[in-house]
Amino acid sequence: MHPTTHAFPENARRALSDERLQRVLATAGIGFIERRRKAAERLPEFEELRDRGRDIKNHVLENLDLYLERFEEAVVGQGGHVHWCATAVDARDAILSICRSVDAKTVTKGKSMIAEEIGINDHLEAAGLTPVETDLGEYIIQLRKEPPSHIIAPAMHLSKKDVADTFRAVHTELPPDRVLEEPTVLIAEARGVLRRRFQQADVGITGANLMVAETGSTVIVTNEGNGDLTQTLPRVHIVLATVEKIVPTLEDAQTVLRLLARSATGQEASAYTTFSTGPRRPEDADGPEQFHVVILDNGRTALLGTEFQEVLRCIRCGACMNHCPVYGAVGGHAYGWVYPGPIGAVMQPALLGLAEARHLPNASTFCGRCEAVCPMRIPLPKMMRHWRETEFAERLTPPAMRRGLALWAWFARRPALYHHAAGLAVRALRLLGGGKGRFARLPLANGWTAHRDLPAPQGRTFQQLWAERQRNGR
Amino acid sequence: MSGRDAILGGIRAALGRKTDDLARRATVEERLTRHPRGLVPARGQIPPAEQVELFTTMAREAACTVQPLAALEEVPAAVADYLAGLNLPAELRVAPDPGLDAIPWHARPTLTVSRGPARDADAVSVTGAFAGVAETGTLMLASGPGHPTTLNFLPDTHIVVLRRDRVTGTYEDAWDRLRAELGDVPRTVNFVTGPSRTGDIEQTIQLGAHGPRRLHILLVGG
Ligand code: SF4
Numbered sequence: 126m127h128p129t130t131h132a133f134p135e136n137a138r139r140a141l142s143d144e145r146l147q148r149v150l151a152t153a154g155i156g157f158i159e160r161r162r163k164a165a166e167r168l169p170e171f172e173e174l175r176d177r178g179r180d181i182k183n184h185v186l187e188n189l190d191l192y193l194e195r196f197e198e199a200v201v202g203q204g205g206h207v208h209w210c211a212t213a214v215d216a217r218d219a220i221l222s223i224c225r226s227v228d229a230k231t232v233t234k235g236k237s238m239i240a241e242e243i244g245i246n247d248h249l250e251a252a253g254l255t256p257v258e259t260d261l262g263e264y265i266i267q268l269r270k271e272p273p274s275h276i277i278a279p280a281m282h283l284s285k286k287d288v289a290d291t292f293r294a295v296h297t298e299l300p301p302d303r304v305l306e307e308p309t310v311l312i313a314e315a316r317g318v319l320r321r322r323f324q325q326a327d328v329g330i331t332g333a334n335l336m337v338a339e340t341g342s343t344v345i346v347t348n349e350g351n352g353d354l355t356q357t358l359p360r361v362h363i364v365l366a367t368v369e370k371i372v373p374t375l376e377d378a379q380t381v382l383r384l385l386a387r388s389a390t391g392q393e394a395s396a397y398t399t400f401s402t403g404p405r406r407p408e409d410a411d412g413p414e415q416f417h418v419v420i421l422d423n424g425r426t427a428l429l430g431t432e433f434q435e436v437l438r439c440i441r442c443g444a445c446m447n448h449c450p451v452y453g454a455v456g457g458h459a460y461g462w463v464y465p466g467p468i469g470a471v472m473q474p475a476l477l478g479l480a481e482a483r484h485l486p487n488a489s490t491f492c493g494r495c496e497a498v499c500p501m502r503i504p505l506p507k508m509m510r511h512w513r514e515t516e517f518a519e520r521l522t523p524p525a526m527r528r529g530l531a532l533w534a535w536f537a538r539r540p541a542l543y544h545h546a547a548g549l550a551v552r553a554l555r556l557l558g559g560g561k562g563r564f565a566r567l568p569l570a571n572g573w574t575a576h577r578d579l580p581a582p583q584g585r586t587f588q589q590l591w592a593e594r595q596r597n598g599r
Numbered sequence: 600m601s602g603r604d605a606i607l608g609g610i611r612a613a614l615g616r617k618t619d620d621l622a623r624r625a626t627v628e629e630r631l632t633r634h635p636r637g638l639v640p641a642r643g644q645i646p647p648a649e650q651v652e653l654f655t656t657m658a659r660e661a662a663c664t665v666q667p668l669a670a671l672e673e674v675p676a677a678v679a680d681y682l683a684g685l686n687l688p689a690e691l692r693v694a695p696d697p698g699l700d701a702i703p704w705h706a707r708p709t710l711t712v713s714r715g716p717a718r719d720a721d722a723v724s725v726t727g728a729f730a731g732v733a734e735t736g737t738l739m740l741a742s743g744p745g746h747p748t749t750l751n752f753l754p755d756t757h758i759v760v761l762r763r764d765r766v767t768g769t770y771e772d773a774w775d776r777l778r779a780e781l782g783d784v785p786r787t788v789n790f791v792t793g794p795s796r797t798g799d800i801e802q803t804i805q806l807g808a809h810g811p812r813r814l815h816i817l818l819v820g821g
Contacts, residue, residue, distance in 0.1 A: 190610040191627045209602035262799035308800040350795040350810025374634035379770045394735040398790040410716040410747040429613035
């Protein structure tokens with residue numbers, strides 16, 4: 126996927142004036158917030174589980190080399206294969222050569238953000254294979270040749286009419302005048318089309334929400350069951366996972382899983398949580414004959430020992446973007462690459478470099494909601510601050526923004542005032558968006574936020590507040 | 600340098616670790632062998648009778664239908680009536696599970712029964728379950744010769760025969776049981792909570808995305 130992260134200001138401006146997108150964003154995602162809150166409240170241990178989840182991942186990161194070695198040992202012990210890939214290029218090559226070794230033509234895929242990160246579909250297509258996304262949302266955007274706009278709801282930016290138009294244009298083997306009004310009909314049509322793809326597939330690629338060192342298992346969490354058909358029907362199952370997805374034991378996996386579904390969709394448990402361990406056993410009647418795990422680094426281990434180490438605890442639940450007012454205003458595509466929202470504002474500078482992604486850490490309101498809901502207690506705002514400081518130090522910033530940043534740093538050094546400012550932002554969001562906190566004016570009012578203004582509740586911006594404080598000598 | 604050396608070496612360098620760090624190895628080995636429990640929610644740590652009740656409530660909440668039966672002898676009638684009530688064909692693909700051998704299918708001659716992994720045209724499957732997890736109303740389905748995984752996903756309707764004494768309170772209890780009874784983890788362990796669903800079109804939940812539209816649980820035992 127070719128990044129357009131450097132163009133965030135323009136992307137955001139376009140998104141804010143795109144009425145179709147704004148209509149979709151106005152309702153999309155509201156349910157996530159309410160459902161997550163209810164699920165968290167219903168489990169009295171939820172907050173303590175967040176501490177435990179954080180501690181598990183911290184322990185793993187301190188011993189990452191050893192757990193990866195033990196994971197490999199367990200996979201090989203079950204008859205599977207492990208492919209260590211330092212870069213995206215290595216991972217693409219490894220996957221293609223597995224596909225070639227079995228003369229694969231059709232490759233079905235479960236949803237994987239890492240697959241987006243390494244651009245595996247384009248690579249397989251260029252080599253003459255046919256990759257088919259099978260998660261409904263991913264399938265829709267693959268047909269439209271669009272990137273995902275959300276890490277767990279990739280087609281969140283589309284309406285059912287958009288989907289109907291796409292299906293009518295692409296499923297030309299079906300009667301052109303069929304009625305495609307209801308979501309049930311659209312889903313049934315996709316199910317029918319994809320069932321034929323599942324039958325044809327030679328290789329199935331899934332991601333992994335977790336890898337378990339104790340047993341050599343990989344774990345996927347889905348609601349549709351597509352990831353299970355993807356890995357059960359073809360002869361070869363390839364799992365694409367990044368180094369930090371590892372947990373020590375099945376018990377540790379359960380702690381993380383208790384946090385994941387509740388944080389992501391507000392479900393008590395997703396419909397399918399699947400542990401896959403090695404290839405089918407000799408006595409099994411179905412399942413893949415080969416099991417490959419492609420372990421990708423792609424810049425992650427470089428974050429160990431830095432102020433960004435903690436971001437490697439991320440379990441990709443999407444809660445931070447669901448609760449982010451900036452994401453709610455501009456949608457996922459504005460972020461210009463795989464990871465949108467607060468996690469994207471921290472990950473994309475790490476993976477793409479600051480020259481490409483320097484705008485993202487600035488797309489923040491200081492509201493702190495992302496950290497407040499992150500199941501792994503990742504201090505996302507603090508990390509965005511680190512990126513700003515790094516960028517400042519590197520002098521990539523234009524003069525106007527440098528002033529803004531100096532102001533911001535001034536706030537950051539004064540916790541009380543910072544919290545007051547954050548409090549204002551939060552109140553503003555409550556006023557403006559009910560539960561969702563949508564707003565259309567972004568912080569550090571640069572040109573790109575100015576044109577579409579909602580009233581700020583106090584009628585003051587951070588800059589004005591700061592000026593007042595300065596005058597009052599506080 | 601191989602990818603493996605690059606990654607593992609990179610990690611050790613970044614963390615300032617050495618390979619021969621014995622204390623660190625011992626900690627890791629200890630955790631993997633002892634696999635201590637984390638924080639297990641109190642919700643599932645209840646007496647067995649209450650576990651069955653909680654399982655039923657949670658499974659229904661996840662859009663399963665649950666029907667208690669006294670004995671395996673009642674399964675054919677329950678299955679036939681369930682399918683008739685939904686106007687579904689009375690053709691079953693049944694898991695080759697010895698635990699289901701005692702079901703007297705011939706008692707309901709209207710039912711056509713074949714056994715084996717699912718084929719694409721199979722509309723209804725009947726399988727056992729390794730366990731039921733009360734905490735979230737979840738079925739634990741373990742693959743093996745008696746339980747092909749395709750039966751859990753290909754048919755439109757999945758009927759699960761779950762013995763009451765297979766219901767556990769928590770996930771940890773279910774894993775302990777699996778470790779004790781099977782030793783090794785089988786190729787596939789599916790935790791299934793309700794029928795297949797998607798929210799990918801305008802975030803409204805619809806059942807039956809790729810897997811079963813209906814998940815019917817027959818809870819068997821006195
Ligand atoms: S940063 Fe936290 S909230 Fe955001 S996706 Fe990762 S785990 Fe979820």
